[in-house]
Amino acid sequence: MLLVDIILPGLVLGGMYALIALGLTLQYGVARVMNLSYGESLVAAAFGAFSLYSGLGLSPLAALLLAVPVAMVLNWLLYRFLLERLMRRGKDRGAQEIDSILVTFGVLFVIQGAMLVAFGGQYYSYSYLSIPLTIMGSTLAVNRLVALLFAAVVGGAVYLALTRTRIGTAVRAIAVDANAARLVGIDVAALSGFAFAFGGGLVAVGGVLVSMFLTFNAAMGVVFTMKALVVVIMGGVGNVLGALVAGLLLGVVETAVARLVDPGLTLAATYALFLGVLLIRPTGLFGRAAS
Amino acid sequence: MTGPMRALLWCAALVLAAAVVTYPLYANGYYLALGISVLYFTILATAWAMFSGPTRYISLATVAFFGLGAYTAAVLGETMPWPVVLLAAAGVGALTAAITGLSTLRLSGIYFVIFSFGLAELIRQLVIWYEVNIHKSVGRYLFSAVTQDILYWQLLGLTAIVFLVGWQLGRSRYGLALRAIGADETAASHSGIDATRIKLGVFILSATFMAMTGAVMAPRWTYIDPAIAFNPTISFQVVIMALLGGAGSLFGPVLGVVPLVLLFEVLTATLPNHFSIVLGIIFVLIVMVLPNGVIGLFGAGRWRVPAGGSATASARKADATLLAVDGVSKSFSGLRAVEDVSFTVAPGEIVGIIGPNGSGKTTLLNTLSGALRPSSGTIRFSGTVLNGLRAYQIARLGLARTFQLVRVMPDLTVAENVAAARLFSTSSGSDATGHELLDLVGLGALHEAPASELTYIDQKRLELARALALQPRLVLLDEWLAGLNPSELETGIALIAKLRERGLTIIMVEHVMDAIRALCGHCIVMNAGSVIARGTPDDVLADPKVVAAYLGGDDA
Numbered sequence: 001m002l003l004v005d006i007i008l009p010g011l012v013l014g015g016m017y018a019l020i021a022l023g024l025t026l027q028y029g030v031a032r033v034m035n036l037s038y039g040e041s042l043v044a045a046a047f048g049a050f051s052l053y054s055g056l057g058l059s060p061l062a063a064l065l066l067a068v069p070v071a072m073v074l075n076w077l078l079y080r081f082l083l084e085r086l087m088r089r090g091k092d093r094g095a096q097e098i099d100s101i102l103v104t105f106g107v108l109f110v111i112q113g114a115m116l117v118a119f120g121g122q123y124y125s126y127s128y129l130s131i132p133l134t135i136m137g138s139t140l141a142v143n144r145l146v147a148l149l150f151a152a153v154v155g156g157a158v159y160l161a162l163t164r165t166r167i168g169t170a171v172r173a174i175a176v177d178a179n180a181a182r183l184v185g186i187d188v189a190a191l192s193g194f195a196f197a198f199g200g201g202l203v204a205v206g207g208v209l210v211s212m213f214l215t216f217n218a219a220m221g222v223v224f225t226m227k228a229l230v231v232v233i234m235g236g237v238g239n240v241l242g243a244l245v246a247g248l249l250l251g252v253v254e255t256a257v258a259r260l261v262d263p264g265l266t267l268a269a270t271y272a273l274f275l276g277v278l279l280i281r282p283t284g285l286f287g288r289a290a291s
Numbered sequence: 292m293t294g295p296m297r298a299l300l301w302c303a304a305l306v307l308a309a310a311v312v313t314y315p316l317y318a319n320g321y322y323l324a325l326g327i328s329v330l331y332f333t334i335l336a337t338a339w340a341m342f343s344g345p346t347r348y349i350s351l352a353t354v355a356f357f358g359l360g361a362y363t364a365a366v367l368g369e370t371m372p373w374p375v376v377l378l379a380a381a382g383v384g385a386l387t388a389a390i391t392g393l394s395t396l397r398l399s400g401i402y403f404v405i406f407s408f409g410l411a412e413l414i415r416q417l418v419i420w421y422e423v424n425i426h427k428s429v430g431r432y433l434f435s436a437v438t439q440d441i442l443y444w445q446l447l448g449l450t451a452i453v454f455l456v457g458w459q460l461g462r463s464r465y466g467l468a469l470r471a472i473g474a475d476e477t478a479a480s481h482s483g484i485d486a487t488r489i490k491l492g493v494f495i496l497s498a499t500f501m502a503m504t505g506a507v508m509a510p511r512w513t514y515i516d517p518a519i520a521f522n523p524t525i526s527f528q529v530v531i532m533a534l535l536g537g538a539g540s541l542f543g544p545v546l547g548v549v550p551l552v553l554l555f556e557v558l559t560a561t562l563p564n565h566f567s568i569v570l571g572i573i574f575v576l577i578v579m580v581l582p583n584g585v586i587g588l589f590g591a592g593r594w595r596v597p598a599g600g601s602a603t604a605s606a607r608k609a610d611a612t613l614l615a616v617d618g619v620s621k622s623f624s625g626l627r628a629v630e631d632v633s634f635t636v637a638p639g640e641i642v643g644i645i646g647p648n649g650s651g652k653t654t655l656l657n658t659l660s661g662a663l664r665p666s667s668g669t670i671r672f673s674g675t676v677l678n679g680l681r682a683y684q685i686a687r688l689g690l691a692r693t694f695q696l697v698r699v700m701p702d703l704t705v706a707e708n709v710a711a712a713r714l715f716s717t718s719s720g721s722d723a724t725g726h727e728l729l730d731l732v733g734l735g736a737l738h739e740a741p742a743s744e745l746t747y748i749d750q751k752r753l754e755l756a757r758a759l760a761l762q763p764r765l766v767l768l769d770e771w772l773a774g775l776n777p778s779e780l781e782t783g784i785a786l787i788a789k790l791r792e793r794g795l796t797i798i799m800v801e802h803v804m805d806a807i808r809a810l811c812g813h814c815i816v817m818n819a820g821s822v823i824a825r826g827t828p829d830d831v832l833a834d835p836k837v838v839a840a841y842l843g844g845d846d847a
Contacts, residue, residue: 034401036408082575089582091701094400098349099578101404102534105351106574109527113567222523226409233402264420271406271413275394278402 004138006256012144014251016210019151020224021231021243022158023202029175029238030195032093033083033100037108038203038228039221044111045071045207046216047119053126060128060212061150067204075200078107079193087192108221115218125215147209154205159240171195175238223267230274249273312447315440323439327511328552330446331504335525336533336544337453338500341460342493344538345469348400352391352407353529355414356384356498358520360505362418365431365515377506384502385495387414392491415521422517430516437510445507453500457541460496464714465489467703471711474700481660481694482712483686483761524567528555531574537584546585612671613638613765613796614659614690619668620820621651621658628654630820631668636765641787641797643811643828645804647841651820652800653695656767659798660692661685673764687715691758692767695800697750699757701743705734708742708753712760728756732786748779759790766790768799772806784809804832816840 020042027035045067052058052066082103090096129143162168173181174188174195182188210216231250235242250273257269314326335353343350360380367376391410395403422429437445460466471479472486480486505520512519528551536547554573558566614636621629629651636642644652657663659670661682670677677685691712700708709725729735732752737745742753751771758766772783784806790797791810801807807814808828816824816831818840824831831837 034404082579085579094347097401098347098404099582101349102530102578103575105527105530106571106578109524109567109571109574111571113565113569113571116567117564222409222412226405226412229405229408233405262420262424264416264423267409267413267416268420271409274406278398279394 002259004135006259007252008135008138008140009144010252010255011248012140012148012251013255014248015148015151015155016206016247017227017231017250018244018247019155019209020203020206021228021235021247022155022240023199023206024228025199025232025235025238025240025243026171026195026202027199028232030171031079031083031192031199032087032096032178033079033104033196034097034229035199036101036104036225037111037221038104039224039226040108040111040115041071041075041200041203041221042207042210042224043216043218043221044115045204046211046214047115047124047218048204049208049211050124050126053128060208061146064150064205064208067208068201071204072197072201076193076197078200079196082107083196084189084193108225112218112221119218121217121219123215123217126211128212141213143212147212150205150209154202155244158202162240167191172238226267227270230270234274234277312444315443320439323443325552325556327439327443327446328556329549330443330450331508332529332532332548332552333545334446334450334453334504335501335529336536336548337450337457337541338497338504339529340533340538340541340544341453341457341500342490342497344533344540344543345466346400346473346490346493348396348403348490348494349530350407350494350497351404351526351530352410353501354521354523354525355407355411356388356501357505357508357525358411358418358517358522359383359387359414360502360507361509361512361515361520362431362505362517363502364506364509365433365520368433368435368509377503380502380506381499384505385499387502388495388498389491392494396490396494397487411521411523411526415517418517418521430514432514433509434513435510439511442507442511446504449500449503449507454541456496456500460493461541465493467707467711468714469493470703470707471700474702475698477662477682478694478698478700478757479711480682481662481686481692482757483683483715484711485681485683485715524570527570527574531570531577534584535577535581539583543584611637613640613673614798615669615671616659617669617671619655619658619665619670621654621663622666627820629658629665632815632817632820632822633668634815634822634825636796636798638764638796639791639794640812641791641799641810643807643814644798644800644817645802645807645814645831646817646823650817650840652817653769654820655817656692656769656798656800659685660690660767683715686712686761689762689764690767691761691763691765693751693754693758693769693771695769695773697747697754699742699745699750699753701741703742704739705729705742705745705753706738709756709760712757713762725756725760728759731759731789732756733782748775751775755786759795763795765796765798768797768801770800770802772799772801772803780806804828808832 024035024038027033027038048067049060049063052063053060083100086099086103087096090099129141129146131142132139133142133145162172170181170186170191173184173186174191178188227250231243231246234246234250235244250270253269253273254266258266315323318326335357339350339353342348360383363380363383364376367379371379391406395406419429468479468484468489471482471484472490476486509515532547532551533544534547535551536545537543558569562569612635616635617633619629619632620627632655634642644655646652654663658665659677661677661680661684665678672685672688672690675688677690700711703711706725706729709728713725726735726738729738732755734749734752734756737749742750745753755771768787772780775783780803787797787799787810799811811828814826814828814831815822816834816837823840824834824837
């Protein structure tokens with residue numbers, strides 16, 4: 001069944017993309033940082049899970065308990081000591097965006113360099129729960145399904161936290177208009193730092209989950225950053241449901257291209273989709289009209 | 292500067308130039324290789340800053356064009372004469388830049404940055420795909436007779452060309468237009484600047500230089516594969532160098548190239564494994580500590596604008612109607628902000644548009660000036676249908692505007708703000724120089740001040756001067772008098788009256804009724820998107836419908 005062979009793995013991959021993009025949309029939509037080192041954080045978390053599994057025999061799901069708090073603290077420090085200064089220095093949104101892009105571009109090379117020193121340039125993978133499972137005539141490894149399940153639970157929890165809690169509402173208010181949020185008594189600086197750290201935690205979840213079924217190396221962060229950015233923009237910045245739909249769409253399209261055309265052209269497919277959406281709807285599939 | 296002093300400087304420059312040109316004759320292999328690195332990064336960083344400096348569209352795709360050039364040379368190098376190879380590389384770079392630019396430069400800057408971020412990776416994967424599936428081998432050998440000396444001189448020639456072109460660009464009107472776009476793209480378009488085309492043109496120019504550099508450098512490797520040609524570190528190094536030196540000026544990037552090439556040389560020798568970490572840390576430090584680059588420390592480097600020559604005056608056509616608005620509507624997905632508005636404006640008239648907040652006045656102005664496209668209806672301006680024209684085209688026809696929330700180009704000086712609006716002006720109208728216009732609005736003493744340092748009132752004056760610099764026949768003033776104190780208001784009203792005496796036609800959206808009474812012969816009252824009354828100010832202000840619209844109707 002070719003169709004199932006495309007749709008099922010496509011949805012698993014797309015679910016991962018949606019989760020990864022969710023973190024980026026928090027970092028960009030709320031904290032106003034277009035984080036180009038995002039994919040490197042993901043690969044770093046994947047290496048962390050790999051080390052814990054192959055060194056200590058710790059299951060990747062248990063590794064989450066360690067990886068997420070560590071990632072959140074590191075991201076918070078990054079925001080507090082580098083990015084927040086730029087936010088205060090930038091005269092307008094444009095200047096802030098450019099400065100944060102440049103600084104995270106530098107951070108990208110720092111993280112990537114550290115990983116190259118520690119792990120070299122070769123590809124890594126490990127075998128955890130790679131038991132084949134046949135669903136509707138299509139074979140899928142159990143680890144992929146576990147990853148998808150975790151992504152769904154985490155994503156759902158974040159969505160509920162953003163829409164149903166006071167702090168989540170405050171975070172969304174900052175995403176809409178940081179100055180207005182300040183006027184109604186929201187501590188924008190503190191919450192932006194929190195949102196940035198939270199986004200970093202989400203990408204760590206993504207990295208650990210992805211490591212269970214993909215091979216990875218120190219240099220492939222750029223590809224993940226690109227895909228997360230494409231999903232965020234397609235879904236509309238700050239739009240959680242938009243990111244979900246866009247992520248799933250991207251996953252299915254990529255899998256289809258890899259199966260039907262050539263695995264070497266998946267990034268080209270990502271770009272084509274990205275450009276198509278931008279040219280037709282510059283504010284994203286579900287974005288608000290231009291302000 | 293005294294005469295002997297200047298002669299000395301000239302001599303020093305000549306000696307330096309001679310030393311640079313004859314460098315391969317006395318430098319040994321290692322130092323020659325270092326010189327080659329300095330030159331090729333100088334070209335890349337200068338070409339990068341040519342586009343990204345003034346527009347602030349950060350391009351992370353340098354290596355995409357550089358690698359394409361190198362690959363073109365590797366593919367064609369053995370079968371074609373060298374000049375053809377160079378031209379082909381330039382063409383491939385320009386074509387790729389055109390396609391990329393056409394699809395992303397129309398959008399806001401952030402999309403361009405993101406796209407450029409992945410462009411090198413995309414092209415690398417496409418090249419690998421092509422080589423594996425069609426050429427059936429990933430690497431290519433390039434044997435050529437080009438020695439290091441010849442390579443050096445070729446790069447030197449290209450360096451000279453890039454500086455010459457950059458210098459010419461900075462002096463030309465396109466240089467100022469590019470900076471105006473970087474400062475405020477909307478204001479630039481309404482000043483008659485075709486932002487998309489200028490950005491695209493300069494982006495292609497910059498990419499062409501990068502591709503040619505790649506082609507010239509290709510023989511240095513003898514073996515080329517996509518990992519070498521599209522090494523992302525090159526993009527990164529170019530951005531660091533340009534930023535360290537200062538991307539806002541022509542010679543800024545060079546100041547960053549020399550120290551960093553030397554530093555990278557030391558780093559690769561001493562810390563080969565930690566190269567990328569140190570590189571990243573240096574980059575972060577530069578962005579944090581030196582936002583304007585080394586050249587910013589000296590406060591220098593801004594290109595001066597040539598004094599704007601005045602255009603020729605020509606007789607104005609005596610149309611009975613200057614502007615005819617017929618049945619114009621504008622809706623935003625269901626919300627009808629402007630509904631079936633029609634009116635005409637005769638030359639020399641001042642028409643007031645009044646109405647409560649949210650009644651659609653600014654939306655109407657936006658459809659007239661090309662910021663929005665009307666959903667239906669036609670707008671004719673001295674016989675030309677404006678529907679579907681872009682903002683810059685409308686501005687060039689002689690329809691200028693000011694903005695409700697004042698928009699000056701903050702990084703430009705007062706004089707440059709006005710000069711920016713004269714760059715592409717073709718319309719006939721009042722013939723005044725930039726200085727006269729600034730004197731007219733009362734900014735005569737502030738020519739060289741950066742626009743961002745002006746007070747609110749002075750920024751409004753500057754906006755008006757900029758609108759007048761288009762030599763317009765019709766000016767749209769969107770609450771230009773709002774927020775002025777009583778004495779400023781008096782000056783403002785007198786100024787608008789003076790403009791009318793000079794033959795200018797004006798449409799003013801205004802809440803200051805004293806100004807409406809004093810200036811307008813004719814008034815249009817809008818409420819909830821529609822025209823509810825028209826006539827002389829005294830008549831419409833006495834109209835019960837108008838009173839109800841402002842103060843609430845029967846149901847209030």
